[in-house]
Amino acid sequence: MAETNEDTRWLEPHELAAWMSLAGLMFKLPGALDYQLQRDSGLTHFEYLVLAGLSESPDRSRRMSDLAGFANGSLSRLSHVVKRLERRGFVVRRPAADDGRITVATLTDAGYAFLVDAAPGHVGTVREYVIDALTPEQLAQLKAIADQILQRVDPGKPCSE
Numbered sequence: 001m002a003e004t005n006e007d008t009r010w011l012e013p014h015e016l017a018a019w020m021s022l023a024g025l026m027f028k029l030p031g032a033l034d035y036q037l038q039r040d041s042g043l044t045h046f047e048y049l050v051l052a053g054l055s056e057s058p059d060r061s062r063r064m065s066d067l068a069g070f071a072n073g074s075l076s077r078l079s080h081v082v083k084r085l086e087r088r089g090f091v092v093r094r095p096a097a098d099d100g101r102i103t104v105a106t107l108t109d110a111g112y113a114f115l116v117d118a119a120p121g122h123v124g125t126v127r128e129y130v131i132d133a134l135t136p137e138q139l140a141q142l143k144a145i146a147d148q149i150l151q152r153v154d155p156g157k158p159c160s161e
Helices: 013-041 045-055 064-070 075-087 109-129 136-153
Strands: 061-063 091-095 103-107
Touching (some): 013 045, 013 109, 045 061, 045 075, 045 091, 045 109, 064 075, 064 103, 075 091, 103 109
């Protein structure tokens, strides 16, 4: 049941200011990351995360369900993206050896080479907009804050180390 106006805990001015800054960041940063990747590599940020997730996995392979969790996307969205990446020769899909009902995605040599070429520009953009904008203490605080919020938004997903 929806809260009534009298039950609502409205944001105090300092809370609203913090929320508006975070909301602005959530809208603008993904666009900046996508823009750089599209301009320099023809990839979306989500496609980059998929390729990176595969590159960091043993044998550069991962179950599609695990890859969707890593990339913070639905299995449906991942399927569409992997299909596009397959057409480009960057990924192949096959049934899992231990359970044919499960699909495994594998990064091809061409996909790995493409990712290696795309990574410096992406890392440079991440450094420019996030890492180099903060002190080491602020970066540690950012991680702690992001992990705390992620635990509320997605309680079943462990935060990265």
